Amino acid sequence: MRLIGHLDMDAFFAAVEERDHPELRGQPIVVGADPAGGQGRGVVATANYPARKYGIHSAMPISQAWKAAEVARRRGRPATAFVRGSHRRYSEVSERIMAIVRRHAQVVEAASIDEAYFDLSFAGSLARAADICRQIKLIIKEEEQLTASIGLGPNKLIAKIASDFQKPDGLTVVTAEEAENFLAPLPVRKIPGIGPKTEKSLARLGIKTVRDLKRFSPEQLQERFGKWGPELYERIRGRHESPLVTEWEPKSIGEQETFGTDTLDLNFIFTRLWVMCHEVFKRVKAEGFLTYRTVVVTVRCADFDTKSRSHTLPTPSDSPRRLRFEAMKLLMPFLDQRENPKHKLIRLIGVRVEKLGK
């Protein structure tokens, strides 16, 4: 019997801030971009539960979150703390959480900074596996003063959806027999891989829940979803046999930057490009790679029109100068007046390298 757990930290970044800054406890907290008095250009990374009561949520533009917080404050509700946060610190906490999970299971997949799958098949029974989950939650609370929600199910898909079912500080157990009925009433958006676009296009067909989606045959799903269709047919019935991925290597390394103000200042843009190439190259080395072969440059204009240009070298390069040179060559056409006759201002540039070699 396969038993898979999925651990998901509750409002992770905000919870770490709350823990480390006692003066913020119980207050609404938003971790993310600088709100710049409502003029900031980033998004919300994490909002804690009090901030969510104001309608603030992850991926919301920070300017909008700022306005929501203002509205609440004027109504006499507690003021919201906006914090930039520290990815470095979150990574350190994450490592310790992963170590706790590894103390209880040998096969662990660190799926993101605040999520992990772990294989509890060895426990032999659902009851014993559930005990281990409770134990993991308890130790995280004792050692890190943080809460996590865990889903326990017959595979990664069910575990993942179950961990989100009762948040925060929840434990949701779904048996193999219950899996299909557990999924059926849920919105299609709960299925990993179905995002906002697909949700919308399905809604136009009157498909809102997993139950609705089950009306499609594998062939119909293949037509709508391509290669993924037949796989999706299985998943919405609770069937999913993917193994845990315990080792991972990046396939690409890149950086991008949204400017504080849209610009066509060539001096500024070139300087940023150079700095980014430098950082990317440093990270390629730090990750243990020696060479790259493909360079990708991304440009986003003020109107959010986003384009990329890439070039693959005939042979791998280990040269940082070559990276700058190739990135510059790829960027040039975007700055050329003949290519950009409307003088569209530039909002973001990015550099990425692929086909990494050791």
Place this chain on the structure above:
DNA sequence: TCTGGGGTCCTAGGACCC
């Protein structure tokens, strides 16, 4: 409302090869 930054995977057309 006005949209970050780090990634992965898929699609589709054209080039090229056998």
Place this chain on the structure above:
DNA sequence: TCTGGGGTCCTAGGACCC
């Protein structure tokens, strides 16, 4: 009239995830 077919690589774009 008049156009194979399969595989792989490159390029650009897009959906998705956290």
